Amino acid sequence: MSDDLPDGPRIIDATSQQHDPALRPRRIDDYVGQGRVKENLLVYMKAALARGEALDHCLLAGPPGLGKTSMAYILAEELGVEVRTASGASIERKGDLAAVLNSLAPREVLFIDEIHRLPRATEEVLYPAMEDFEIDVVLGSGPGAQSVKLPLSPFTLVGATTRSGMLSSPLRARFGIHCTFDFYTPPELATIIQRSAKKLGVVITPEGCAELSGRARGTPRIANRLLRRVRDFAQVDGDGTVDGDIARMALERLEIDQLGLDGMDRRILHTIAVKFSGGPVGLDTLAAAVGESADTIEDTYEPYLIQQGFLLRTPRGRVVSPRGREHLGLKGIADPQEKLL
Numbered sequence: 001m002s003d004d005l006p007d008g009p010r011i012i013d014a015t016s017q018q019h020d021p022a023l024r025p026r027r028i029d030d031y032v033g034q035g036r037v038k039e040n041l042l043v044y045m046k047a048a049l050a051r052g053e054a055l056d057h058c059l060l061a062g063p064p065g066l067g068k069t070s071m072a073y074i075l076a077e078e079l080g081v082e083v084r085t086a087s088g089a090s091i092e093r094k095g096d097l098a099a100v101l102n103s104l105a106p107r108e109v110l111f112i113d114e115i116h117r118l119p120r121a122t123e124e125v126l127y128p129a130m131e132d133f134e135i136d137v138v139l140g141s142g143p144g145a146q147s148v149k150l151p152l153s154p155f156t157l158v159g160a161t162t163r164s165g166m167l168s169s170p171l172r173a174r175f176g177i178h179c180t181f182d183f184y185t186p187p188e189l190a191t192i193i194q195r196s197a198k199k200l201g202v203v204i205t206p207e208g209c210a211e212l213s214g215r216a217r218g219t220p221r222i223a224n225r226l227l228r229r230v231r232d233f234a235q236v237d238g239d240g241t242v243d244g245d246i247a248r249m250a251l252e253r254l255e256i257d258q259l260g261l262d263g264m265d266r267r268i269l270h271t272i273a274v275k276f277s278g279g280p281v282g283l284d285t286l287a288a289a290v291g292e293s294a295d296t297i298e299d300t301y302e303p304y305l306i307q308q309g310f311l312l313r314t315p316r317g318r319v320v321s322p323r324g325r326e327h328l329g330l331k332g333i334a335d336p337q338e339k340l341l
Contacts, residue, residue, distance in 0.1 A: 062181030065221030088117035115159035183218030207244030280317030
C-alpha cells in the first residue's frame with residue numbers, strides 16, 4: 001500500500017464540517033453513545049421544564065466529530081424552543097453579539113461553535129448576559145457617554161469547543177453545565193453506521209459494518225464519511241451491498257489501515273522511525289521532512305497517534321513508541337526510549 005495520500009481533503013479528518021444533516025439524530029433517545037452525558041442532560045432538561053425556566057448554560061467539550069453540534073440541536077428540540085447558531089470566529093464585534101443576544105426569545109438556545117475562538121473583547125459581552133441576563137450598552141460618546149443596562153430574556157448559551165484549555169477562566173466559570181465527550185467504542189459506531197445506512201438506503205452486512213466501525217478512529221463523523229465513500233465503491237464495483245470484501249477493498253483504496261491510520265499517519269511514524277532512528281525529533285524538523293505544516297501535524301495527526309500509543313511527545317521531541325514500530329513492521333529498530341535515559 002502506497003504512503004502517498006490521494007488528492008483532496010483527508011477522509012478521516014474529523015475537523016471537516018461537511019455532513020449530511022439528515023444523518024443527525026433529532027431526539028436524545030436516538031443519540032448513540034455518551035451515556036453519562038445524556039443521562040445528566042435529561043435530568044437537567046426535565047428539571048428546567050418543570051420549573052418553567054431556561055436550561056442553565058452548557059459547555060460541550062471534546063475532540064471534533066463526536067456529536068457536540070448534534071447535541072446542541074437536540075437540547076433545543078427537547079426543550080421545545082428555537083436554536084440560533086453562530087461560530088466563535090465569525091463574531092468579531094461586540095455590537096454583533098449584543099444584537100444577537102437582544103433578539104433571543106425567552107428560553108431560546110444560542111449555540112456558539114468553537115467558542116474558544118471568540119475575541120476576548122467580544123467575550124466580555126457574555127459575562128453579564130450569562131450571569132444577570134443583561135448587557136451593557138454605551139449611549140453617546142465622549143464626556144457625555146452613558147452606560148445603560150439592557151435587560152435580556154432568559155436564554156441558554158450552549159458553547160462547543162475542541163480546546164477547552166483555551167477558554168478564559170471567567171467564561172468557563174459562567175457555564176453551569178460542563179459535558180466532556182469521549183471517543184466512541186466500535187459497537188457504538190456500528191449502531192451509528194447501521195442507522196446511517198438505513199437513512200441513506202444502503203444495504204450493509206454485519207461484516208462490512210464491523211470493518212467501518214473498527215477504522216473510524218472512534219468518531220461518528222469519520223464513520224459516516226467512510227460509509228458514504230464505501231457506498232460509492234459498492235455501487236460501482238459491486239452490486240450496491242457493503243459487505244466485508246467491498247469494505248476492505250474500498251478502505252485499502254483509501255489507504256486506511258485496520259486501526260484507522262491513513263498514508264500521512266504512517267508517513268509521520270515511518271519518517272521518525274527510519275530517517276531519524278526513532279527520534280526524538282523536533283516538530284519543525286518533522287514537518288519539513290514530511291512536507292506538512294507543523295500546526296497541521298500537531299492539531300490533526302498527532303492526537304490520534306498519541307492516543308493509540310504510537311507516538312510519544314517528549315521535551316526533546318517526538319519519539320515513535322515500540323507499538324508504533326511494531327505497527328509499521330519495524331521491530332528490528334532499536335527502542336528510541338533508550339536514548340532518552
